[in-house]
Amino acid sequence: MLFELERVTLARGPRVVLEDVSCRLPEGAVCVAGPSGCGKSSLLRLLNRLADPVSGTVRYQGEDVRAHDPLELRREVGLVPQLPALLDGSVADNLRFAAGLDGAEPEPGRLLDLAGLDLSYADRDAAKLSVGEQQRAMLARALAVEPRVLLLDEPTSALDEGARDAVEGTLRDMRERLRISIVLVTHDLDQARRMSDWVVRLDHGSVAAQGPVREVLAG
């Protein structure tokens, strides 16, 4: 099992966002689906220790995430946030920063290709790209660290239908080429059907259902 959450409660200040959540996320393509504000993004942040639960245990490959070095865990389990947040400079600067965290040199051509961008984007100012292009640059940057697992927080929420389909195609293609697992957060159940084999449905901070997508989202 890739991730397991056991009786996890998470709070943001005084507000409880996840309460007594237990679920399993296998290798492959997993969706965490549910309406806005149900705690999907908060759950994602637990998986690479951007946050720690108040109580309960989060396991990665059978081991408590708190037993891992947080920096090594995040390099193995990358996260692309919902809103693009690139560093100042060019796209190549961002790729170089990410790869440099592991002491490596990035391959901009390969990384941009995986994210559905051509090499001409490498020298573009990151701040001047469209939201969709920035989102792809974020994906390329996350891949520069060579993660085993990619956590994607609503990667298409800011995009129109055409751009959404293109990003979904890019993600499928990327998975096929890199053989990595993805955990994708979405409010769109149709997207969950298209993109995943396994789904965890959240509602008001609790697990409403989980299992193979054909069973949980049947019909």
Next chain:
Amino acid sequence: MSSSIDVSLAEVAGSLALVVIAIGVSLWRRTELEEDIGIAVVRSFIQLTAIGFVIQLIFDQDSLLLVAALIAVMVVFGALTARHRARAVPSAFVPLLIALGVAGTATLGLVVGLGVFEPEPRFLVPVGGMVVGNSMTAAAVALNRLGDDMHDSARRIEATLALGATSREAAMPIVRRSLRSGTITLIDSTKTTGLIFFPGTMVGMLLAGADPTDAVRLQLILLWTLLGSVAIAALVATTLAYRNFFTPAHQLREPPEP
């Protein structure tokens, strides 16, 4: 370069005419600053008169221990004052206290060690006061900027942490900008000194009848000394304070709203 003048209370009172003008402007343009001007005048009179007696006492005793005690008090009050400007920084008092303490100690130690000033109260008290005062302003401005930018850039910082960057790597662009903010004012005023304004020490010495060459040399010593001290204060304050935004597991203590 020793010289002295006598200033009578009548002369001090005469300068109140300018305060009356300031109050008049406030009343005329309804800026509602009359009360603040009044408080400022009364406080400056009381505080400076009190510190005058304290300095006189220290000079009479000729005690370096008393100098150290006075500067320590200035450091504590400086840190308490700067904390208000750095409200957005969690637990800012300790970084500010260390920053002002290190800046004061290192700067005075260096100027005495290099033979710029004699280790005597008549040099160390005024220079110490200027060093702590300027360091306080620099550290307060730097931490004010740090607090605002850490809040505004929370998404970007967390996205950087998500790649496996350390909190230091994620915060460094903001720490750099804050350090710059804290020191740039003094750098700019040092650039324009003598052209656009005459700095206080030089004015004071000229008024006291000193030779202009001596006045300029002493002013240069102080300006360059202050450049070093504000750089140390802003560096120490930002280097220590940014850590308070993160947990030991390189997580933001206050993550961005989803």
